[in-house]
Amino acid sequence: MIYNFSAGPAALPAPVLRQAAEELPDWHGTGMSVMEMSHRGRDFIGIAESAEASLRDLMDVPDDYRVLFLQGGATGQFAAIPMNLAQADGAADYVITGMWGKRAHGEGSKYLDRVNVAAIASPSTYVPPETHWQLTPDADYVHITLNETIQGVRFDHVPSVAAPIVADVSSMILSEPINVSDFGVLYAGAQKNIGPSGLVVVIVREDLLGRARASTPQVWNWLENAKSGSMINTPPTFGWYIAGLVFRWVADQGGVPAMAETNRRKAAKLYDAIDQSGFYANPVAPASRSLMNVPFTVAQPDLESVFVAEARSAGLVNLEGHRAVGGMRASIYNAMPEAGVDALIDFMKEFESRHG
Amino acid sequence: MIYNFSAGPAALPAPVLRQAAEELPDWHGTGMSVMEMSHRGRDFIGIAESAEASLRDLMDVPDDYRVLFLQGGATGQFAAIPMNLAQADGAADYVITGMWGKRAHGEGSKYLDRVNVAAIASPSTYVPPETHWQLTPDADYVHITLNETIQGVRFDHVPSVAAPIVADVSSMILSEPINVSDFGVLYAGAQKNIGPSGLVVVIVREDLLGRARASTPQVWNWLENAKSGSMINTPPTFGWYIAGLVFRWVADQGGVPAMAETNRRKAAKLYDAIDQSGFYANPVAPASRSLMNVPFTVAQPDLESVFVAEARSAGLVNLEGHRAVGGMRASIYNAMPEAGVDALIDFMKEFESRHG
Incomplete structure (x- = not known):
């Protein structure tokens, strides 16, 4: 018996692992592993839709938000966010409270002429008070990291700003209630509270879809993925399935x-x-x-x-x-x-x- | 007992599934699932390095080629290829023998001023003879799809061209010998002959690294991934592990x-x-x-x-x-x-x- 304090990939619930092991060679009598199923077949579509429904239920995701299951991790989304939300001459504010916010900002700077550090905690031991943030009036979005995995710094409330808030919730999704409608976009790498690595969940308000610049890679185009059920290309099917098991486990815990x-x-x-x-x-x-x-x-x-x-x-x-x-x-x-x-x-x- | 003729995700070897199921809750007495391991810990690094070594061995990959384990599928690489190999004013030739070549070309067109269809098979029932290809003299690369998964069209030999050949080998890698040194870049989505979906293997000649344009997303920057052992961010660890089991199974088959x-x-x-x-x-x-x-x-x-x-x-x-x-x-x-x-x-x- 060990206790695994890894920051991610991280410990998964024991009942989830037991079920995954049992079902691995033959899922529900289909004669196939989930890994072997066509992503467009009835069985996997059922697994995928049920996982999304569980997550929507757990987080009380409003109907005007879409839930995407993508690849490339949160680090991939660091690039996808400016591409999907702004043109190259757009603007974004980043509030940096630790290393992941810093990396999100660094990657964002590659795709936007105006990337502003609205506030930075140095050292990364606190969240700078909103009254001190220097926001850009026409920002396309404000990026925050709700929980910084490395420094252990957490926002204890959602800031009140005019632009849509884009929040990295990788290391705190499902750990405490999030009021989804306070945000324009929430995104989370799976490998902490959701499942195995290789899957990133993006929850995006519908009115923010369709702003992607032409050069957005197809696999990260949120609108195209929303339209195709996250199946622009073959999704990470096994990770998506494990995520569904974790969601059900969270529901079972209350x-x-x-x-x-x-x-x-x-x-x-x-x-x-x-x-x-x-x-x-x-x-x-x-x-x-x-x-x-x-x-x-x-x-x-x-x-x-x-x-x-x-x-x-x-x-x-x-x-x-x-x-x-x-x-x-x-x-x-x-x-x-x-x-x-x-x-x-x-x-x-x-x-x-x-x-x- | 069923036989699964899915084009991908596809059937995996039964012994691989049995071993994966057995090891799923506790890998080699560590008390952890592979899914729960830190990607930077000794155990997973061992799994990752051993998988790469097996693949290099199976394909006889020369020392001056790097092997990367990335996310986003072959469709992600459709965008990553022009980004890594050419500046926006560069040029590329595409030989199109089916739907995947067409999609590679479509995605490539978003990132290059000059994207030339050197030849197209219409209908997609043959490989256009090289003598009829209209190549661009200063092309940064020539893209081909060695095996078209949808139309079932295969190159029966490697064409002889001046520019580095970039080949999508998703649906034929490990199915027959490939002479790696005939190519600049080989890439393959895993979900056919390698393992579960969510992993793409890129084999790239070292002299082609370092050409990436500044706007390449970090997770797809081949040079940065070559330097970091494909750990710019958390890799798809479980898929990488299964790939290693499949590689060993192929070796066991001879x-x-x-x-x-x-x-x-x-x-x-x-x-x-x-x-x-x-x-x-x-x-x-x-x-x-x-x-x-x-x-x-x-x-x-x-x-x-x-x-x-x-x-x-x-x-x-x-x-x-x-x-x-x-x-x-x-x-x-x-x-x-x-x-x-x-x-x-x-x-x-x-x-x-x-x-x-």
């Missing part, structure tokens, strides 16, 4: 509000353990702390590799911080049971008692 | 030459059955007939849906032709056992005896 209650409790006890220790530290402003990704350091930096190695031996794996920032990081997505967080806290106390 | 021998025998007996019937027909010139995709019609078009339905009842599934061309199509990739082709031929004879 849906997103129930997940959020557990997630808040998990995060609170981990931050408490860090704050009360004097040995561990998390640098993020309390109001901006992530519920999903908890980076932390130890008083003596040379103990970090010892911590990671001893934790691994204790069955607590993938606790290394991102190579860009170092330290440790515990990603505690939906699939991480509360018992895993308890085990980590126990280990931290025990480690401190020996090394502190 | 490698590509052994597969080719079986494939030639499978295709020959199916074409013979068609040609000798007077009831079934395949319109492709004999020298250009695909070893992998065999489209055919019946004398009375209203019998086609009857054929497909009765075949399905007999356990021979996914024999519908592509919706763009109608008729029937049997895709007989590596994973289709010779017994499956025999069963199809038996069914065809029996169907003819009842309806002919």
Whole structure:
């Protein structure tokens, strides 16, 4: 028994993996693996539509939003967003609260003449207050990262701006309620709270479709994908299927509000353990702390590799911080049971008692 | 027991599916599914490197070629190819022998001022002779589709042209030997002879790296991916793993030459059955007939849906032709056992005896 704190690809719910293993060679008596099904056949269309319906239900997605299942990850969407929402002479505002926002901005800069950093948190330990944002009056969109996976910085409310908000929700989708209609576009790489890597979900308001510039690659053209049921080309069928199983598992747990209650409790006890220790530290402003990704350091930096190695031996794996920032990081997505967080806290106390 | 003639996603080798199912919940005692592994962790890096090594071995890929594992399918590469190989004022020649070449050309036209159709087969039933190609003297590349999945048209030799040849080998990779050094770039969507959909393999000669225009999306920049081991962002880890299992299975069968021998025998007996019937027909010139995709019609078009339905009842599934061309199509990739082709031929004879 291990607990996997990987930031992504990340732990999946055990019942989902059991079902996937059972069904892998022969899905529902068809004699075929889901991997072997034509994406245009009745069986896979059923799997795909049912996954979308579950997600819409879980997130209460309004009827005037389309849900797309695409390839290329969130990093692909960093390019697809400006292409789909603005012409080359358009403008966009980026609020940067960590490394993914920075990368979204960097990629966006390749496709827009005017890409403005409306605000940047430096160091990435807080969300800059909206009153200080310097917004472009005619921006085609404002990009934010609702939860920064690397620095563990989270927006605790949706900002109020005139332009449509485009939000990267990769590491927090389905972990707490999101009011979809506050946003123009939500997008999420699957490999944290949805399923395996290789799938990115895009939720886009219909009135924002049809703005794509002519040079948008067909596989990322949101309108064309909305029209074709995300089947401009062969979609990542197996990932889409696993996503459907995860969505049903979330529903079985009581849906997103129930997940959020557990997630808040998990995060609170981990931050408490860090704050009360004097040995561990998390640098993020309390109001901006992530519920999903908890980076932390130890008083003596040379103990970090010892911590990671001893934790691994204790069955607590993938606790290394991102190579860009170092330290440790515990990603505690939906699939991480509360018992895993308890085990980590126990280990931290025990480690401190020996090394502190 | 069924035989799945889907053009893609397509049948996978049974031993691969069995191993994947067994290993799905816990890979090699790690306590983790491959889907749950960090792509930067030792376990997955091992899986990824071993898959690449197997493919290099199977295809005898020269050292000065890089192998990339990307997302977005061949259709994504239709856009990535001009972006990586030419500036906007560059030129490319396309030889079009079916629908995929046409789509590659259409997408390429969005990114190059000069996109020339050097030759087009109309109808798509043959490969236009090279002596008739009208090539652009300063073309950055010549694009061909070595095997057209929909029309079943195959190049029986590699053309001799001055510019680097970029070839879509989606539906024939690993089915017969390819002399990699005849090409500048080979690319293949995985969902036919490699593994599940959501993965595209790109094999590119090193001297062609570094030509990408500034506006190339990072996830498709071949040079950046070559430098980062295809980990600019999170790769489709599970598909990459399955690809590795398939590569090992091909090696176990005796490698590509052994597969080719079986494939030639499978295709020959199916074409013979068609040609000798007077009831079934395949319109492709004999020298250009695909070893992998065999489209055919019946004398009375209203019998086609009857054929497909009765075949399905007999356990021979996914024999519908592509919706763009109608008729029937049997895709007989590596994973289709010779017994499956025999069963199809038996069914065809029996169907003819009842309806002919």
